Amino acid sequence: MELQQSSYSSRDLLVPVVSVILALLAGSVFILIVGENPVAAYRVLFVESFGSVRNIATTLQRATPLMFTGMAVAFAFRCGMFNIGAEGQLYVGAIVAAIVGVSFANLPRLIHLPLAVLAGMAAGGVWALVPGILKAKLGVHEVINTIMMNFVAYYLTDYLVTGPFHGGRWAPETDRVFPTAALARIFPPTRLNSGILLALVAIGVVYVILWKTRTGYEIRAVGLNPTAAEYGGISVSRNMILAMGISGALASLAGVEQVLGVHGRFIQRFSPELGFVGIAVALLGKNHPVGVFFAAILFGALRTGGAAMDRLTDVPRELVVIIQAMIIMLVAADELTRGLLRRRRTV
Amino acid sequence: MWAYITYFVNATVLAAALRMATPLIFTSMGGIFSERSGVINIGLEGMMLTGAFMGMLVTYYSGTPWVGLLGALASGAVMGLIHAVASVRYKVDQVVSGTAINIFAVGFTVFMLRTVFDVAGTSPAVPRIQSITLPLISRIPVVGEIIGNQNPMVYMALALVVLVHVFLFRTVWGLRLRAVGEHPKAADTVGINVFQTRYIAVIASGALAGLGGAYLSIAHLSRFGDGMTAGRGFISLAAMIFGKWTPFGALGASILFGFADAVQMRLQEVGIPRHFVQMGPYILTMIALAGFIGRATPPKAIGKPYEKE
Structure with a gap:
């Protein structure tokens, strides 16, 4: 797997684009199983995700959390670590944002909203520091620990949302956050909210950190070759811990955006695996903020179009989940994807 | 005090712990095969889910849960094969491949459930593998209550543990498998086919995870x-x-994790939130990995694709 592309070239675009096309082609087999026409079904998917301004707004809304989780995974990748715990980090960030959001009445918006956002970020960042520290100080593989911490986060938030912070309604959810903590809807009636502006800022900030600061240079150096970095006077453990913290903070923003901008409250197990789809987004986006932005829009469109396809045709929305899985596999197997291309050319 | 303890630790709870442990035993044996050969398998969850679905589906059409079990075994093996092709042949990052398999399984099973049965959420009921009563053993006090009347798959799981142990540590194939996971280059030098060994191990891994999943859908319950x-x-x-x-x-x-699962409702009754009990296995595992309770060290070559020179 290529973790370390620093910028895009047309060659780098080849594998992602071909992977998406191949995955859609393979997905058409499943559409045929259902007895629908793949061309017609994909037409619905495309029109419903990009066909009108309103549909585009919905697509962007679905893409917003994926920009955060995609960048979270990409950021850790840049330091040579696999953060498979974005899902847990976003839950922790979401519950903390919700708690702050329901707690302080009569706080001015200018204080309440940033407080909720920053508290969520901090919580997710600290959550991710744990596997970061265990990796840096004890050499424990971060993959297993981030997986384990996902489950701890699920059960912890299950407890909080059914126990101390259970709202007034029967359902396992908190009360609605005060309007002073809500991210404004910017294109009603869709649920697109100012969280997307936050995502754009985050994309810019991540780009600047990674390529315009000494810290970013060190993080990438550690990701490329930890031994060489250490010899060059860069602290591997310090950068690993830092990268995981930033990664966790980014992931938690996805949960913050869902709570403060979309649902208005924390709902038990609300996330449709946003953290895991973030892995797909990071891979497809080649771990670059700009790539992540476009990959997130693609996956947001798949989800928007998939829901419409479910409504308007016999094709279940889970088709897009299957397609997502195939995209991950094909992008990661770039040797296979390139090989297929070469074979096609020689025929 | 004694009454208090026996409320949590008694034959009924232990029998339930064994039932809860069974899918974990099958699947963790699968994990051992794969990881001992040097291939991380976080796709176990997806392989298990596929096995649970296909076990139900084949049972639905064949009418016989034992045939369904074969279906689960085969479907798990296919998922294992995909993981093997990706991570051994094409050198896809093993964690990425496992993640893709997990996501695929979620999409595939729900997609097929809705397509085949036109239902969302739960499949129709299918016949299940019925529990059996062991002669003699079931009459032993306490022990009989715990293991005397269980599902055949519980006994299969226990037998499997012995088989896997003997295979890994008492046969030449087991030695080769471990060699490939610890030091593939050395294994290659003495003529062991690293790729073939890993293929077989990962396919076996998926097959066993498939059985673990099938336990849930056609033995413990009778639906997916x-x-x-x-x-x-x-x-x-x-x-x-x-x-x-x-x-x-x-x-x-x-069994420890199964026990936590079996006892959580009773703990809830005495005021210990079950969510904290459910976290237990994961926190314990992190502590074990960190080396605080006897360091858990993975096979040396784990996660690294093998490149033949």
């Missing part, structure tokens, strides 16, 4: 439900790690 594995593949992974990649260790961890 969306996401019914509910993280058990990951708990199995945790059991394998907590058991230090050994069959008996993983068995012990599976």
Whole structure:
């Protein structure tokens, strides 16, 4: 797997684009199983995700959390670590944002909203520091620990949302956050909210950190070759811990955006695996903020179009989940994807 | 005080712990095969889920849960094959491949459930493998109550642990498998086919995870439900790690985690939130990995694709 592309070239675009096309082609087999026409079904998917301004707004809304989780995974990748715990980090960030959001009445918006956002970020960042520290100080593989911490986060938030912070309604959810903590809807009636502006800022900030600061240079150096970095006077453990913290903070923003901008409250197990789809987004986006932005829009469109396809045709929305899985596999197997291309050319 | 303890530790709870442990035992044995050969398998969850679905589906059409079990075994093996092709042949990052398999399984099972049965959430009921009563053993006090009347798959799981142990540590194939996971280059030098060994190990891994999933849908229950594995593949992974990649260790961890599962409702009754009990296996595994309770060290070559020179 290529973790370390620093910028895009047309060659780098080849594998992602071909992977998406191949995955859609393979997905058409499943559409045929259902007895629908793949061309017609994909037409619905495309029109419903990009066909009108309103549909585009919905697509962007679905893409917003994926920009955060995609960048979270990409950021850790840049330091040579696999953060498979974005899902847990976003839950922790979401519950903390919700708690702050329901707690302080009569706080001015200018204080309440940033407080909720920053508290969520901090919580997710600290959550991710744990596997970061265990990796840096004890050499424990971060993959297993981030997986384990996902489950701890699920059960912890299950407890909080059914126990101390259970709202007034029967359902396992908190009360609605005060309007002073809500991210404004910017294109009603869709649920697109100012969280997307936050995502754009985050994309810019991540780009600047990674390529315009000494810290970013060190993080990438550690990701490329930890031994060489250490010899060059860069602290591997310090950068690993830092990268995981930033990664966790980014992931938690996805949960913050869902709570403060979309649902208005924390709902038990609300996330449709946003953290895991973030892995797909990071891979497809080649771990670059700009790539992540476009990959997130693609996956947001798949989800928007998939829901419409479910409504308007016999094709279940889970088709897009299957397609997502195939995209991950094909992008990661770039040797296979390139090989297929070469074979096609020689025929 | 004694009454208090026996409320949590008694034959009924232990029998339930064994039932809860069974899918974990199958799947963690699968994990051992794959990881001992040097291939990380976080796709166990997806392989298990696929097995649970296909076990139900084949039972539905054949009318016989034992045939369904073969279906689950085969479908798990196919998922294992995909993981092997990706990570051994095409050198896809093993964690990425496992993630893709997990996501695929979620999409595939719900997609097929809705397509085949036109229902969302739960499949129709199918025949299940019925529990049996062991002659003689069931009459032994306490022990009989715990193991005397269980599902055949519970006994299969226990037998499997012994088989895997003997295979790994008492046969030449087991030695080769471990060699490939510890030091593939050395294994290659003495003529062991690293790729072939890993292929077989990962396929076996998927097959066993498929059985673990099928236990849920056609033995413990008699239907498939969306996401019914509910993280058990990951708990199995945790059991394998907590058991230090050994069959008996993983068995012990599976039973411990099964016990936590079985006792959580009773703990809830005395005011201990069950969510904290459910976190237990994961936190214990992290502590074990960090080396605080006897360091758990993975096979040396794990996660690294082998490149033949």
